[in-house]
Each structure stands twice: as C-alpha cells, then as structure tokens.
Amino acid sequence: MSYAENKPLQIAIDGPAGAGKSSVAKVLARRLGCIYLDTGAMYRAVTWLALQKQVAFDDMDGIKDLLQTIELEFKDVDGMQHLYCNGTDVTEAIRTPEISANVSAVSMIPQVREAMTAQQQKIAAGSDVLMDGRDIGTTVLPNARYKFFLTASLEERARRRALELEQKGIAVDMEQLIADIALRDKKDSEREVSPLKQAEDAVLIDTSSLTFDEVVENLFMRIKK
Numbered sequence: 178m179s180y181a182e183n184k185p186l187q188i189a190i191d192g193p194a195g196a197g198k199s200s201v202a203k204v205l206a207r208r209l210g211c212i213y214l215d216t217g218a219m220y221r222a223v224t225w226l227a228l229q230k231q232v233a234f235d236d237m238d239g240i241k242d243l244l245q246t247i248e249l250e251f252k253d254v255d256g257m258q259h260l261y262c263n264g265t266d267v268t269e270a271i272r273t274p275e276i277s278a279n280v281s282a283v284s285m286i287p288q289v290r291e292a293m294t295a296q297q298q299k300i301a302a303g304s305d306v307l308m309d310g311r312d313i314g315t316t317v318l319p320n321a322r323y324k325f326f327l328t329a330s331l332e333e334r335a336r337r338r339a340l341e342l343e344q345k346g347i348a349v350d351m352e353q354l355i356a357d358i359a360l361r362d363k364k365d366s367e368r369e370v371s372p373l374k375q376a377e378d379a380v381l382i383d384t385s386s387l388t389f390d391e392v393v394e395n396l397f398m399r400i401k402k
Contacts, residue, residue: 186211186305187320188400189313192327193362193373194277195334197384197392198309201327203258204393209400211305213258214251216313217280219293221271222249222262224283228275234282244292274347278357281364284311290370311365314376323400324379327392333385334358 188211192198199215206213226232226247232239250261259268270276283289297317300306308317314324329337335355342349365373375381380399384392 185301185303186322187301187318188307188323188325189318189321189376189379190307190309190325190327190396191311191314191373191375191379192309193311193334193365194358195338196327196329197337197389198327200389201392201396202307202309205396205400206307208393208397209305209307211307212300214297214300214306214308215258215260216293216297216308216310216317218260218268218271219249219296220284220289221276221280222260222267223247223289223293224276224280225267225271226262227283228279234279234286237286237288240286241288244288249296269345272341272345274342274357277361281361281368285364285368285370287370294371311373312371314379315374316371319376324376325396325399326375326379326381328381328383329385331355331359331362 186209188205188209190198190202199217202215203213223243227234227240227243230239230243232243234240246263248261248263252259252261254266259266260271261267294317297308301308301318310317314321314326332355335351335358338358339349339351339354362373382392382395387395
C-alpha cells in the first residue's frame, strides 16, 4: 500500500527490552500490509556469528571481517518470519540468554551499527515498512511518518521475558533475569552510538497494565486516523 506523496510508509517502534515491541510490531505489520523488520534480531545475529567464530567483541579487525562476510535474510516460513545468517536459520538460536547478555556489547560497536543501519535504511527506502528497535525513530528512520515508544515496568518486562523463555524450555532465575534486563537498559541508554531514547515526536505508551490486543489496537487506530 502507498501513502501520502507516493512515499513508502515508515513506522518506528522503539523501547527497552521486554516492552513488547516485536510481538506488537509483527501483528501490526500484518494488519497494515507492510514489511516487518526486526532490527534487534539483526544485532543478535551478528552477536551469534561472533560467538560462533570466536571473534572477541573488542577485536575490531575481526568484527570488520565478520561484517564483510555476514549475509542476513528474512524469510517467511509457514507464516512466521525467520532470520537466516549466512544460510543458517538462527531464529531460535539468537534468543538464548547468552546472546541477550552480549548483544548490547556488539550493538555499541560503531562499525556494526553503521552496517546494520545501512541495511535497514535500504529496505525502508523501497517498501512500506514497520521497524522496531531502540534507535529507529531517532537514527534509522528519523523521518518516519509514525513513531511510538513502548515501555513497561522492569518487573513486568522481566515477567514477559521469563514466560517467553519458559515456553521454549529455557530455565529462568527471575532475580537474575531482572538484574540482566536492568543492566541491558543501562548499557543501551548510556552507549555513545545511537543510545536508547524516545524521539521527541514519538508517542509514549506504557504497556504495563495493557493487554497485548489493547496495545496493538491502540497503535493501529492512531495510524488509521
């Protein structure tokens, strides 16, 4: 679908870990008929590959070589979006606690952000797209027509992440999970390159006491208006 002035529609959803961005974005994109791009998954894939290749996160030459060889592709598999890294389906592999604990360190590397941002902007230039992440409205798509910043209390975000992990058979230490998410918030907000923050023109939505369907409907109606 095309919108005003025949320009591709751009929707940015930002927020901290566990705020429900990805789940909401997937459903919302389907309802709007646009491409959904999980930018966080891209950074997780880089983290996964670095760990697989045993490239230290402070090895800039190694990271640069990694970025020159990495190929990321989103594919629809039985109605679900899967991410492939150099031909390997990493959809589940990038959601482990090990990746979550290290992805912020990788996201801080300027060369990584530059490479991923370039890929994301290229996709958005030719298609109606909905992206979620931490710097979409401020850095990746600063001129997006619609911007939202989703948040929730630390405890609620930890509860949601715990449920997600348990459904995948991953044991959860709740106290450790809360500490991990709090640390990630700190790292994401304080990094020098494209820190997590709400864009000045983004709509803030606290999802702590809202159901999933209520959040989706809230964003959908704001866009349809």
